[in-house]
Amino acid sequence: MHQQRSRKTFAFVSSGAPDAEEAVAMLSATYGDVSVEEADVIVALGGDGFLLQVLRETMGTGKRVYGMNRGTVGFLMNEFRTEGLDERIETADAETIRPLEMETVSEGGVTSRALAINEVSLFRQSYQAAKIRITIDGQVRMDELICDGVIVATPAGSTAYNLSAQGPIVPLDAPLLALTPVCPFRPRRWRGALLSNRSTVRFDVLEQPKRPVNAVADHTEVKSVLSVTVRESATLTATLLFDAGHSWDERILAEQFRY
Structure with a gap:
């Protein structure tokens, strides 16, 4: 008999922009919401600037951060969708960042x-x-x-x-x-x-x-x-999650071939 895999817990955090606040409300209602300290994954809703803020605040804690774009640029963010979040995070590519x-x-x-x-x-x-x-x-x-x-x-x-x-x-x-x-x-x-x-x-x-x-x-x-x-830094790290098939390396290649 296969043991059922426990579901990951999420902490949804917002930049405070109206679109981000609305997204947090929808995602929390669907997946539940725990504190940042209790969460397996922190889901940041906003733009790149807010994501960097979350990464700095969780630096060295071992927490993984998954961003979804509710801002303007969002180069570091994943596409915003409410469905399939468990699967997206389960198959996401993890990148380690040193400040x-x-x-x-x-x-x-x-x-x-x-x-x-x-x-x-x-x-x-x-x-x-x-x-x-x-x-x-x-x-x-x-x-x-x-x-x-x-x-x-x-x-x-x-x-x-x-x-x-x-x-x-x-x-x-x-x-x-x-x-x-x-x-x-x-x-x-x-x-x-x-x-x-x-x-x-x-x-x-x-x-x-x-x-x-x-x-x-x-x-x-x-x-x-x-x-x-x-x-x-020789000691501090942060972990950023990217959707499978849309890793940082793929984004870098795409950016270099834009014309």
Whole structure:
């Protein structure tokens, strides 16, 4: 006699948008709803920004997150449907995501830390272009980058702001980080670099405070930084579920062949 497989429990969470709230109500009525702490799978209803928020909040807990699009972009999300959720999650492809750890130093030696699933970005704060020195694993690789900003993107973030800045798309399982300038002025033709995900990247802001720079880890901003150090976390992970046949790798290939 076959033992009946126990049904997975879901926690439905919403971005707060009307479409997302309506979706949570429908799904909860159909599948039941438990707390995030009790759930086997967290189902996030909203857009990519909300999904990233859920991933950050559950980082390191071992919880699996399945997103359904009730937002605008939804590149990281699955298609919204109310039927067959058990089967979709049972056959879903799981991808492990490691966040970036950002450490900043500001005036007076004040330090702050934040996590980024998509990218760490530096931006000029005023009309003056930023001047930034780039050091990789203790070796200065660029004495002076004059630019509007610079990005370190994870594979998950490579299709977001990094792509808009003409950075490369990186497969989710590639052990790489994308280093991409934003509107580089000098050297004008530098288009960035692909780095090992074991690299430690340090940015030093030159001519500060004449050319002030802000640093952003996803949605956490630190103003007027002197230096920023970025590395992939060695310990923290999040697990994201994609519908079978619509994995991250498939989306990456489709994105690269759009014309």
